Amino acid sequence: MNSMRAVVCDRLGDPSVLTIQDIPMPVAGPRDVVVKVGAAGVNFPDILSVAGSYQHKPELPFVPGMEGAGTVHAVGSEVTAWRPGDRVIFGVRPGAFAEYVKVSKPDALMRLPDGWSEIEGAGYRVAAHTAYHSLIHRAAVKKGDVVLVHGASGGVGLAAVQLARHLGARVIATGGDDERLAVVKRHGGADEVVNYRTSDFVAAVKALTGGKGADVIYDPVGGEVLEKSMRAAAYGARLLIVGFTSGGPSRIMSNHVLIKGLTILGVRAGETIARIAPELGRDYVEILPKLAAQGVMRPHISHRFPIERTADAFRALTDRQVIGKAVIEIGG
Ligand SMILES: NC(=O)c1ccc[n+]([C@@H]2O[C@H](COP(=O)([O-])OP(=O)(O)OC[C@H]3O[C@@H](n4cnc5c(N)ncnc54)[C@H](OP(=O)(O)O)[C@@H]3O)[C@@H](O)[C@H]2O)c1
Known part of the structure; x- marks a missing residue:
C-alpha cells in the first residue's frame, strides 16, 4: 500500500504531542476526490481539537487540519465536476496536515482563484x-x-x-x-x-x-x-x-x-448549515468563489512552516504572533 507523510495526533494535549508519521494514502471511493495538498491553513480550532477542548472531537488517532489548497490527484468513478490536475481549495473535518487528503463532500471543494498561490488558498475557506x-x-x-x-x-x-x-x-x-x-x-x-x-x-x-x-x-x-x-x-x-x-x-x-x-x-x-439551514450552504458554493475571484477576503499570510514544524505553527497562534493566517507548506 502507498504511504504518505502526515501530522498525527494520537493523544490529546499541547502541540508537542503531534508527530510526523507515514500512514496509508487515501484512496478515492466512487464519489471522492483525492487532493495532493500544497499547503494547509492553521486555525485556532486545530489547537483546541488537539487539546481535546473543541466541540467537534475526532476519534484518536487523527490527522488535524481543516482546510488547504492543492491539486486534484484522483477522482472516483462517479465524480464529473473535477479532474486530476485541477487546482482547488478544500475543507475537511479534519485531515489537512498530510501529503494527500480525501474530500468526500462535493461542496467542500472550490477552484483556486486565478492568480492565487496555494499558500493563499490554504487560508481562505474557514x-x-x-x-x-x-x-x-x-x-x-x-x-x-x-x-x-x-x-x-x-x-x-x-x-x-x-x-x-x-x-x-x-x-x-x-x-x-x-x-x-x-x-x-x-x-x-x-x-x-x-x-x-x-x-x-x-x-x-x-x-x-x-x-x-x-x-x-x-x-x-x-x-x-x-x-x-x-x-x-x-x-x-x-x-x-x-x-x-x-x-x-x-x-x-x-x-x-x-x-x-x-x-x-x-x-x-x-x-448551522449541516443541521438546520442546508439551503444556506449554497452561498458557500456559489458566492464565496465569486468573492474570492473579486479579491474579497483574500488572506494575508504572515507565517509559513514546513510540516515538521506544525507544533510551532500552533504556538505562533497561541503566542498571538500571526497576522491573518499561518500555513503549513506540504507539497511541491
Ligand atoms: N464559530 C465558528 O463557526 C468559528 C469558526 C472558526 C473559528 N472560530 C473561533 O474563532 C476564534 C478565532 O479563530 P482564528 O483561527 O481566527 O484564530 P487566530 O487566527 O489565532 O486569531 C485569534 C485572535 O484572537 C486574539 N486573542 C486575544 N486573546 C488571545 C489569547 N489569549 N490567545 C490567542 N489569541 C488571542 C488575537 O489577537 P490579538 O493578539 O490582537 O488580541 C488573535 O489574532 C477561535 O476561538 C475559533 O475557535 C469559530
Whole structure:
C-alpha cells in the first residue's frame, strides 16, 4: 500500500504531542476526490481539537487540519465536476496536515482563484465561511452599519474586516498589537483600529460614533472583551459570538440585553448549515468563489512552516504572533 507523510495526533494535549508519521494514502471511493495538498491553513480550532477542548472531537488517532489548497490527484468513478490536475481549495473535518487528503463532500471543494498561490488558498475557506455566515446569514450587515470586529488581526477577524468593508459597513477593528493592527488597516481596509490592550475600546467606539455605539459586534475573543462590548453596543445592536481565544466564555448581563434591545447571535459556520439551514450552504458554493475571484477576503499570510514544524505553527497562534493566517507548506 502507498504511504504518505502526515501530522498525527494520537493523544490529546499541547502541540508537542503531534508527530510526523507515514500512514496509508487515501484512496478515492466512487464519489471522492483525492487532493495532493500544497499547503494547509492553521486555525485556532486545530489547537483546541488537539487539546481535546473543541466541540467537534475526532476519534484518536487523527490527522488535524481543516482546510488547504492543492491539486486534484484522483477522482472516483462517479465524480464529473473535477479532474486530476485541477487546482482547488478544500475543507475537511479534519485531515489537512498530510501529503494527500480525501474530500468526500462535493461542496467542500472550490477552484483556486486565478492568480492565487496555494499558500493563499490554504487560508481562505474557514475564515471566509465564518465571516460570511456571521455577517450575512446571522447579522445581515448592511451598508452604513458600524461593525466592531474584535481580534481583527486573526484569521476569522481579518476576513470579517474585509467582508464588512465590502458590504459598505464602517469597520472599527480591535487587536492587541499596533504593528499587526497596521496590517489590518492596510490589507483589510479597516476604517479605524483600536489597541484593546493599551486603550479603552469602549470609549474609542463611543467617540468614533458620536456616542451611539456599534450596530454589529463580531467577537472571536470572548472573556472580558465581550463583557465590555455590551457598553460599546448601539441600541438594537447584533452581537456575534464567534469564539473564545482569550480562554473562556463571557458573563453577559441580561439587563444590558434588555435595556439596549440587543440580539445575541451564536455563530457555528459549519454546523448551522449541516443541521438546520442546508439551503444556506449554497452561498458557500456559489458566492464565496465569486468573492474570492473579486479579491474579497483574500488572506494575508504572515507565517509559513514546513510540516515538521506544525507544533510551532500552533504556538505562533497561541503566542498571538500571526497576522491573518499561518500555513503549513506540504507539497511541491
Ligand atoms: N464559530 C465558528 O463557526 C468559528 C469558526 C472558526 C473559528 N472560530 C473561533 O474563532 C476564534 C478565532 O479563530 P482564528 O483561527 O481566527 O484564530 P487566530 O487566527 O489565532 O486569531 C485569534 C485572535 O484572537 C486574539 N486573542 C486575544 N486573546 C488571545 C489569547 N489569549 N490567545 C490567542 N489569541 C488571542 C488575537 O489577537 P490579538 O493578539 O490582537 O488580541 C488573535 O489574532 C477561535 O476561538 C475559533 O475557535 C469559530
